[in-house]
Amino acid sequence: MDEKLIFEKIGSHGVRAMVAEFYRLVPDDSILGPMYPKDDMQGAEDRLFHFMMFRLGGDQTYIEQRGHPRLRARHMPFSIGEKERDRWVELMHKAMVAAEIPEDVIEALNAFFFQVADFMRNQAEGSGIDFNPRA
Numbered sequence: 121m122d123e124k125l126i127f128e129k130i131g132s133h134g135v136r137a138m139v140a141e142f143y144r145l146v147p148d149d150s151i152l153g154p155m156y157p158k159d160d161m162q163g164a165e166d167r168l169f170h171f172m173m174f175r176l177g178g179d180q181t182y183i184e185q186r187g188h189p190r191l192r193a194r195h196m197p198f199s200i201g202e203k204e205r206d207r208w209v210e211l212m213h214k215a216m217v218a219a220e221i222p223e224d225v226i227e228a229l230n231a232f233f234f235q236v237a238d239f240m241r242n243q244a245e246g247s248g249i250d251f252n253p254r255a
């Protein structure tokens with residue numbers, strides 16, 4: 121499903137709802153909770169909301185406020201391996217269900233989120249092998 125179609129189906133209201141549900145789950149999560157800025161959760165929520173709006177062709181606010189996303193570089197301060205990747209994707213899946221995003225959109229976005237989350241990995245977690253050959 122392409123981005124335009126996703127945005128047509130859920131609108132800015134759907135994007136806001138799923139991001140809000142995600143950030144409702146983050147603080148109490150044993151893996152992700154400690155990584156996020158406790159004193160700026162609203163700011164973090166807004167950054168992800170605007171990024172998704174930009175990514176789905178909704179508007180350009182993210183670029184105006186933050187410039188080029190440079191997501192991999194911006195995630196370097198955080199230690200991200202398979203464990204963190206999988207938890208992020210799992211929490212976002214729960215968030216999309218809670219936000220009542222349609223099943224076909226959930227499927228498409230889930231694949232997108234996994235791909236991006238996998239690209240964020242910067243920790244090999246002891247395997248000693250090339251953990252992110254595309255980086």
Ligand code: HEM
Binds near residue numbers: 156171198204208241
């Ligand atoms: C792989 C697991 C991930 C972890 C552990 C993680 C963690 C974080 C943390 C701790 C922040 C800082 C919060 C803030 O102050 O904004 C952040 C920022 C952000 N993350 Fe992630 N993230 C992950 C995956 C993703 C994915 C899959 C996406 C997008 C699909 C994403 C999009 C963003 C965006 C847009 C920001 C704000 C960047 C900016 O500063 O403008 N993250 N992430």
